[in-house]
Amino acid sequence: MVVGIGRAHAKAILLGEHTVVHGTPAIAFPLPALPVRALARPAEPGTGSQVPADGHFRFTVGGTDTALSGPRVAAEEALRRWGITDTTVEVVVECGIPLARGLGSSAACAGAAVRAVADLHGLVVEPGELYDLVQCGEQVAHGRASGIDASAVLANGPIRFHQGRAEPMPIGLDAALVIADTGVPGSTQHAVAGVRRRLAEDPVRAGSLLERASGLIEAAGDELSAGAAESLGKTMLDFQELLAELGVSTPHIDALVTAALGAGAHGAKLTGAGLGGCVLALTEPASAPGVSAALRRAGAVRTWTVPTRAMHAGA
Numbered sequence: 001m002v003v004g005i006g007r008a009h010a011k012a013i014l015l016g017e018h019t020v021v022h023g024t025p026a027i028a029f030p031l032p033a034l035p036v037r038a039l040a041r042p043a044e045p046g047t048g049s050q051v052p053a054d055g056h057f058r059f060t061v062g063g064t065d066t067a068l069s070g071p072r073v074a075a076e077e078a079l080r081r082w083g084i085t086d087t088t089v090e091v092v093v094e095c096g097i098p099l100a101r102g103l104g105s106s107a108a109c110a111g112a113a114v115r116a117v118a119d120l121h122g123l124v125v126e127p128g129e130l131y132d133l134v135q136c137g138e139q140v141a142h143g144r145a146s147g148i149d150a151s152a153v154l155a156n157g158p159i160r161f162h163q164g165r166a167e168p169m170p171i172g173l174d175a176a177l178v179i180a181d182t183g184v185p186g187s188t189q190h191a192v193a194g195v196r197r198r199l200a201e202d203p204v205r206a207g208s209l210l211e212r213a214s215g216l217i218e219a220a221g222d223e224l225s226a227g228a229a230e231s232l233g234k235t236m237l238d239f240q241e242l243l244a245e246l247g248v249s250t251p252h253i254d255a256l257v258t259a260a261l262g263a264g265a266h267g268a269k270l271t272g273a274g275l276g277g278c279v280l281a282l283t284e285p286a287s288a289p290g291v292s293a294a295l296r297r298a299g300a301v302r303t304w305t306v307p308t309r310a311m312h313a314g315a
């Protein structure tokens with residue numbers, strides 16, 4: 001049987017989550033160690049959606065399946081745009097990214113699904129179109145998504161994202177990032193809505209907060225390319241403070257940040273939407289095992305270490 005295959009990967013946001021929804025830039029990088037693979041094949045009659053618990057799920061496109069999920073909507077829109085209306089396709093997604101942890105699982109599953117459906121039909125999707133299709137799915141999963149997740153889960157290296165455009169971000173840093181999972185699912189939609197409410201309550205404060213955020217993101221870009229790990233850590237902590245003011249940190253996240261600093265990290269902050277999800281700590285490579293152990297002792301359910309030199313999907 002002919003099978004189409006599509007892949008994507010997780011992402012982590014270094015700086016700029018939430019404020020990016022309100023127009024600031026943001027910096028993110030791919031996490032190829034957490035991959036998604038999707039398989040697309042002609043559907044047998046009667047095949048529908050199925051969501052087993054282990055991160056694998058299945059849906060059909062072009063038939064009577066109406067299950068509302070971002071990947072299904074993205075793949076459905078792809079077939080519509082390509083004028084393929086005479087087939088029903090079954091898509092099986094094997095998601096190696098923990099769900100609802102701010103690591104881009106919904107966008108990565110949508111990207112892999114669209115690529116698989118394209119591959120099944122012998123098509124290669126051009127990057128701009130792929131981004132648009134993943135964004136169609138993200139609007140279902142998240143409401144008004146900025147597009148940073150859609151860009152980063154398809155990117156081959158670190159990116160600077162601003163108002164719908166992603167550019168490669170130069171990295172001159174020899175450090176490590178330790179990602180710690182709180183084990184608590186966070187709803188991006190809920191977190192984004194809460195931030196919007198807070199900003200709307202006090203437009204003057206919102207303006208100065210977003211200006212502060214933009215300044216920190218610009219500083220982080222310079223620190224990344226100059227390899228200034230200590231000051232980048234400080235910038236991450238300042239951004240964490242700002243995210244706490246926006247109401248998306250939690251006592252559990254704060255405790256993990258404190259634990260990472262106590263074990264010698266240069267800085268730490270939540271990554272993604274918050275209200276659960278993951279914490280990102282910046283450390284010297286030699287200190288990464290100690291930071292990782294401290295994060296686990298403080299309640300992280302798992303950790304991943306990414307050397308900054310390996311921040312490329314091909315690495």
Ligand code: MEV
Nearest residue numbers: 017018145146147272273
């Ligand atoms: C979620 O990974 C990032 C947010 O900024 C939402 C978005 O940019 O769409 C919280």
